[in-house]
Amino acid sequence: xxxxxxxxxxxxxxxxxxxxxxxxxxxxxxxxxxxxxxxxxxxxxxxxxxxxxxxxxxxxxxxxxxxxxxxxxxxxxxxxxxxxxxxxxxxxxxxxxxxxxxxxxx
Amino acid sequence: xxxxxxxxxxxxxxxxxxxxxxxxxxxxxxxxxxxxxxxxxxxxxxxxxxxxxxxxxxxxxxxxxxxxxxxxxxxxxxxxxxxxxxxxxxxxxxxxxxxxxxxxxxxxxxxxxxxxxxxxxxxxxxxxxxxxxxxxxxxxxxxxxxxxxxxxxxxxxxxxxxxxxxxxxxxxxxxxxxxxxxxxxxxxxxxxxxx
Numbered sequence: 001x002x003x004x005x006x007x008x009x010x011x012x013x014x015x016x017x018x019x020x021x022x023x024x025x026x027x028x029x030x031x032x033x034x035x036x037x038x039x040x041x042x043x044x045x046x047x048x049x050x051x052x053x054x055x056x057x058x059x060x061x062x063x064x065x066x067x068x069x070x071x072x073x074x075x076x077x078x079x080x081x082x083x084x085x086x087x088x089x090x091x092x093x094x095x096x097x098x099x100x101x102x103x104x105x106x
Numbered sequence: 107x108x109x110x111x112x113x114x115x116x117x118x119x120x121x122x123x124x125x126x127x128x129x130x131x132x133x134x135x136x137x138x139x140x141x142x143x144x145x146x147x148x149x150x151x152x153x154x155x156x157x158x159x160x161x162x163x164x165x166x167x168x169x170x171x172x173x174x175x176x177x178x179x180x181x182x183x184x185x186x187x188x189x190x191x192x193x194x195x196x197x198x199x200x201x202x203x204x205x206x207x208x209x210x211x212x213x214x215x216x217x218x219x220x221x222x223x224x225x226x227x228x229x230x231x232x233x234x235x236x237x238x239x240x241x242x243x244x245x246x247x248x249x250x251x252x253x254x255x256x257x258x259x260x261x262x263x264x265x266x267x268x269x270x271x272x273x274x275x276x277x278x279x280x281x282x283x284x285x286x287x288x289x290x291x292x293x294x295x296x297x298x299x300x301x
Binding site for chain 2: 019
């Protein structure tokens with residue numbers, strides 16, 4: 001003889017025997033078409049320059065180039081300026097072409 | 107119209123063929139989604155998504171499986187994704203609830219009452235649906251397809267892409283697990299019944 005627990009177990013397991021399919025909500029097809037139409041409108045191709053992906057990519061590139069230039073500029077400023085060399089070059093240039101004289105009659 | 111003709115017309119983007127497809131499969135898709143998700147609104151939402159995917163990817167349908175098997179596969183995959191997302195959100199809500207200042211309580215969804223269950227069995231069916239929801243995904247899929255959709259082992263094997271013996275094994279384990287879960291909650295169930 002089955003115990004109370006066993007009977008309960010059978011009742012629960014058998015509760016979905018002969019279950020009837022649920023009715024599909026009314027206007028299912030109409031709602032489906034409306035949703036498809038909405039999704040198509042969202043997917044409509046936009047001008048490439050206005051697409052968020054393009055805009056984000058362009059802004060990222062511009063930002064990266066700016067940062068790179070900023071770093072390069074900072075590094076150049078930190079280097080000692082080769083003034084002595086330049087001076088020597090200018091003096092030797094002036095000597096070579098006799099530009100150190102103050103008067104053309106000398 | 108044969109299945110091949112229907113598929114051919116769908117590939118041409120024929121709206122009448124699409125309407126016919128929806129009429130043919132809406133009940134299967136909606137009911138499968140309803141059994142998995144245990145919520146009418148979510149089931150309708152997923153059923154719509156299934157037909158949208160069918161419409162967009164009918165060209166990728168290889169006719170080595172039947173159209174019905176293919177649509178069942180899409181439905182189950184979408185349902186399982188939906189359930190996983192819901193669980194993830196629930197976990198996240200629980201964790202964020204621990205750190206938030208508001209002591210908002212997390213409420214479980216109310217018991218699901220399938221509209222196709224006989225009135226005198228509704229309470230037991232609600233318990234069973236709750237327990238089925240705790241089964242591993244493969245066991246839940248096999249159990250729901252066999253017990254509610256009344257599909258044969260052969261059809262379930264084709265949908266789940268496994269052998270018939272694997273389907274049988276999944277069903278046996280699902281039943282064993284359900285019995286264990288019923289026994290472990292039997293005290294509660296019985297007392298509820300006696301009140």
